Amino acid sequence: MYEDVRRDEGHSPVEAPLRLPLEFEAHYLMNQQAWHEYALWFLRTNDRAEQAVHRVFLEILRHWDALLGESDLQQQTWAILRRVVIDEVLGDAREQLLAMDSGIGLYPALGKLPQRQFDVITLRYILKYDTKRISWYLGITPSTVDYHCRKARERLAPVYRRTHRTDKEDTK
Helix, strand or coil: CCCCCCCCCCCCCCCCCCCCCHHHHHHHHHHHHHHHHHHHHHHCCHHHHHHHHHHHHHHHHHCHHHHHCCCCHHHHHHHHHHHHHHHHHHHHHHHHHHHCCCCCCHHHHHHCCCHHHHHHHHHHHHCCCCHHHHHHHHCCCHHHHHHHHHHHHHHHHHHHHHHCCCHHHHHC
């Protein structure tokens, strides 16, 4: 009634599970529930939160040896969680902006910004974060935050200028 799944050589086609470092397993068990709750609060659905936390732990596992050398493993892995969740939230915001109508084309223009510029503009002008906090969240220097903000404003300037021309400019 059951099909024999062993190969001709008598071996099972299923590989043994990947052996994870014991410290990694302990880190997973210590953090999984709290991290899932954090992701769930931002991402709103259990499936999306599970997928995000899974991606976080895969990234942590890929860099496990280097992370063990860091002075604060918990802080470093929390930063990975935060970045993954924020990337998801900002991706959702981008999609929503592309679908919104501001009457002047600002939202679609925001949605078309390069990723870093979009992130910086969203964090600075929508969430009202200062440069230092944005720098910390995105893992870039404050001067890089300012650079991306300046470049984003340059890209958005034509949209702003089109809607704020004076009557005199419109008659030209």
